[in-house]
Amino acid sequence: MYNVSNADGTVGKAIQVLDQVASFRRPVRFSELLANSPFPKPTLYRLVQTLSNQGMLAFDPERQTYSMGIRLVRLAHSAWRYSSLVPVARPYIEALAAKVGEAVHLAQLDNGHVLFVDKCKATDHFETLAQAGKIAPGYCTGVGKAILAFMPEVEQNRALDQQSYTAYTPFTLTNRAALMTEIAQIKEDGFAYDREEHEQGIISIACPILNGQGRVVGAVSIATSTNRYTIKNLEKQRPNLMRSANLIGAEAELWQVPIWN
Amino acid sequence: MYNVSNADGTVGKAIQVLDQVASFRRPVRFSELLANSPFPKPTLYRLVQTLSNQGMLAFDPERQTYSMGIRLVRLAHSAWRYSSLVPVARPYIEALAAKVGEAVHLAQLDNGHVLFVDKCKATDHFETLAQAGKIAPGYCTGVGKAILAFMPEVEQNRALDQQSYTAYTPFTLTNRAALMTEIAQIKEDGFAYDREEHEQGIISIACPILNGQGRVVGAVSIATSTNRYTIKNLEKQRPNLMRSANLIGAEAELWQVPIWN
DNA sequence: TTTAAGTGTCTCAAATAATGAAACTCGGTT
DNA sequence: AACCGAGTTTCATTATTTGAGACACTTAAA
Missing domain, CATH: 1.10.10.10 (Winged helix-like DNA-binding domain superfamily/Winged helix DNA-binding domain)
Structure with a gap:
């Protein structure tokens, strides 16, 4: 792998x-x-x-x-605490979660897969490695697509090849071509949506985190349920989400994506 | 190490x-x-x-x-999710936290050190150092002493040698002899207390988790602040704590402590 | 510009550790 | 009693690791 x-x-x-x-x-x-x-x-x-x-x-x-x-x-705690985006991003995602009242996720890409490194639920926000460390596919999650869209081309190609394109739901994009079209759109737009592509009833809006050199280092998303939100409503969160992503990016200016990403 | x-x-x-x-x-x-x-x-x-x-x-x-x-x-997530005590203990510590309204910690021993593997906060009143994956010394924490007290003698000796006996607070036990006296008491009593030995203002009561073979596999503790509780008051939680520990132990009957513990 | 010092990287013969076919245990079957 | 399969060990062979030293390269002082 x-x-x-x-x-x-x-x-x-x-x-x-x-x-x-x-x-x-x-x-x-x-x-x-x-x-x-x-x-x-x-x-x-x-x-x-x-x-x-x-x-x-x-x-x-x-x-x-x-x-x-x-x-x-024990070893991972160290990785999580001192070398992921978490220490930089924590305050911002907490604030964002409090503001919008929905779950906020922070993810990085690990060899083509989305690795959730932090999560804030507006309600009880003490989850640590519980959710952190969880992996999800890149091609059918908001954070995954946001990161993929902004990766340098060579790495992006490699990552696109690594996706399984399994249909988790009827809405999943199930081939590379479809994903590439979507990604072009995301790159233009600056935001990615998960339209129940990974889990039925769960939608999200995600925004890439770019560091000072314009390199994508991760993504933040607001995730919610179709019971409470529609994609249209989620769109209203774009300014909030983008602001948070930019703040994290600015602070992570000197933070480097590991070379094997 | x-x-x-x-x-x-x-x-x-x-x-x-x-x-x-x-x-x-x-x-x-x-x-x-x-x-x-x-x-x-x-x-x-x-x-x-x-x-x-x-x-x-x-x-x-x-x-x-x-x-x-x-x-x-990513690897650690797997360890945490499928091979620690967490999957077995989760429901019980959540229930306990809800019942007593204080933070409940679940710990295992990793080579002489306390490894906090889970934590439930009922409220947000204070911040302990403890978080999943975090390690703490065995000799000056409630969970640590509870586990040490019930370890088989050979392993206990090895673990006692590995402690640093640094004085984190004026109440820390700073040598092996003092710790051994305390441990004898704990073994008799079935409960261990942290009397501000690791962090000033933080006290806890801990109970070992014994599996079906009577082997200690971890410990649960209720941790709180001296602002709200005294050790005397904490003692009243003994039945609740013990019940939870027993339930976890029973379910973990078949769960084995890794040999290198 | 030269010299020096500090880091990080590379080389290659010698030393060592990893390899894996085969043999051996040890329960539990047939 | 012989067989089977999972786990463990052996040992001569092979391949990897080793580390003193050399080599770049950068920065700092002379």
């Missing part, structure tokens, strides 16, 4: 195993891993052992299963 | 580097890492390169600094 071409030695393989375990979303047996693994048995065995020793995986000796280790949570 | 003795090959070294970068809590230059690294220059160089390629570190080419990569956030 990352650097499919060159496997980056043993460390790369180990991380590949981490990804594999994560993809199961449940404790997994060695044999299950082995069945879907490019590595021969003893190699995989040693990798999971090492990772377990290190606390990156957790081994349950009773059931003989592996799951993700808590050490990751 | 983990397995200081045996370095687990290249993968172990790479993870050591991740820890080191995390410990800076800010973007860090290669030379800074090198200065505190056991590895020779080219080795460290290749490690950070590999980790950056993999998205575990993020390299800022402008400032030539490394910080934690967002890929970690």
Whole structure:
């Protein structure tokens, strides 16, 4: 997934195993891993052992299963707290959530996927890693499309290739051509909409966050339900949303998107 | 920190580097890492390169600094969502928070340190240091002492050795002997108190979570401020707290503490 | 302009760690 | 009792990692 071409030695393989375990979303047996693994048995065995020793995986000796280790949570906290957009953006998205009274999301792009790094619900706003860390597809979310639209062309192409174009709802854009048309529109407009493309009944308006060099570093969105809002009504939030995005962008002027984005 | 003795090959070294970068809590230059690294220059160089390629570190080419990569956030989300106590404990701590009207914390022990894995605030009256993914010392927090007290002796000893015994406040227990006395008391009593030992003005009552085999898998606490509660008043919450801890423990019967805990 | 010092990057033979076919355990079946 | 399958270990082979040192490149002082 990352650097499919060159496997980056043993460390790369180990991380590949981490990804594999994560993809199961449940404790997994060695044999299950082995069945879907490019590595021969003893190699995989040693990798999971090492990772377990290190606390990156957790081994349950009773059931003989592996799951993700808590050490990751600790490491990720650091990433989240000191190297994502969160520290810069927090005050602005909180203010925005309070003002519009709807959920506000902050996302970055991680290898073609939208990674939600923060979320403020106007009501109870203490969610942390709960929502943060969640991933969603880029092609059918407001934040995803907003980021995609403003990416440099080479990276954009790569990202567009990585989308699955699965139809989550009848409104999902299910091919690259359709997405590209939409993206051209978004680039012109400056805003992206999620018209129930990912989840039925959920709509959002998103705006890219551009840093001082005009590089897209993430996106903010206001998400709501079709019970309370229509796209037309959401459009009225454009000034609020844009102001917040600009403020975050200005402050993130010196913040850099990691090179592998 | 983990397995200081045996370095687990290249993968172990790479993870050591991740820890080191995390410990800076800010973007860090290669030379800074090198200065505190056991590895020779080219080795460290290749490690950070590999980790950056993999998205575990993020390299800022402008400032030539490394910080934690967002890929970690994604991986950690998996750990948090599917392998911590959180999925089991969520409903109970939410109910408890609603009932007592104070912040409830859920913690696990990660290599001698308290790792807060979840938190429910009933209201917004005060800010603790605690947030999901955040770590705190074991020896001066309610949850930490509760877990330590009920650990098997061998692991307990190891954990007690790992504590720093820094005096965060005048009330902090600053040596192993004092902590051991306290721990004996806690084991007898079944409850641990934080009497402003970590943060001035913040007190808590904590209860260990024991699984079906009587093994401690974490702890729950009710944390509050000295403005609203005294330790005496907190004691009245013992039945509520214990009930929640027992319910979580029962459900986590089959949940296993990772072997490296 | 030159010299020097500090960083980051690259080279290559030597040292070491990773590899994987095959063999071995150890439950639970047939 | 023999078989099977999942997990674990062995060990000679192979490939990767290693690290002293050399090389760029930038900045700072001479």
